Amino acid sequence: MSLVGHLRELRNHLVKALLAVAAGTIVGFLWYDHGLLTFFTEPYCALPGELRLQGDGECRLVVLDVFGGVLLRLKIGLLAGVVLSSPFWLYQLWAFITPGLKRNEKRYGIGFVAASTTLFALGAVMAYITLTKGLELLLSLAGDEVAFQLTAPDYLGFVISLLVAFGLSFELPLIAVGLNLVGILSHEALSGARRWIYFLTIVFAAFITPTQDPFTMLAMAVPMCVLFELAIQVARVVDKRRAKREAAEGLAGLDDDEASPSIEAASPLDTTPSSIDEPAHLQR
Known part of the structure; x- marks a missing residue:
């Protein structure tokens, strides 16, 4: 069009x-x-x-x-x-x-x-x-x-x-989930910043509420903290599934005569002369 x-x-x-x-x-x-x-x-x-x-x-x-x-x-x-x-x-x-x-x-x-x-x-x-x-x-x-x-x-x-x-404030945890789904924000980053997220959520609620009284502030901050925790757990599940899918795609892309990267990294061939059994007539 x-x-x-x-x-x-x-x-x-x-x-x-x-x-x-x-x-x-x-x-x-x-x-x-x-x-x-x-x-x-x-x-x-x-x-x-x-x-x-x-x-x-x-x-x-x-x-x-x-x-x-x-x-x-x-x-x-x-x-x-x-x-x-x-x-x-x-x-x-x-x-x-x-x-x-x-x-x-x-x-x-x-x-x-x-x-x-x-x-x-x-x-x-x-x-x-x-x-x-x-x-x-x-x-x-x-x-x-x-x-x-x-x-x-x-x-x-x-x-x-x-x-x-x-x-609108209750939409913020959903934005975190969206950033995780597109690969911008990982579960590790969210989990590591959990304390800062809770602290900034309380500060945000204190400024954004029109009444700015403690009762209304907590009524906004507590559900938002719960929603952010749910967002962190959703990010954990998404990252685990993404890692499994990437691992499966990596193995599926190998040729039949090509060893997997994990095998090559874990079991390198040792070709040093000391580890090769020489014939008896050459060991003298």
């Missing part, structure tokens, strides 16, 4: 993906009043009443401008649309890439797409679970005489950034 053909194919897949996102956005826009907004505000409403200005009776976010409500609804609808339509636009991306891949590359690609989606969802769920405790810890630092009335854009921006930060 020519360059123009590739660009035309890319355009077609992008149009289909954008149409899917638009349809999902419409669904999210209609879903806004039927539980979607409640899903996002539930961690804030679960805070103790003394931290919120309304107390226990009401739980509402504040909008300070006329168009703030419309923009808020569109933002949440777009986010929901991207999530709801993700199977379709991921398929469009895969359909554009897969013609240029080999059979084993297709197999790895499907595995990586499934693993990355699962890890991102796991990170987002972990962030949502820890959101209430993180908010409570942060807001309580202001003292007992301070109550908060959060604006909707600031709060929802904070929630979305936390979900995305957790989701």
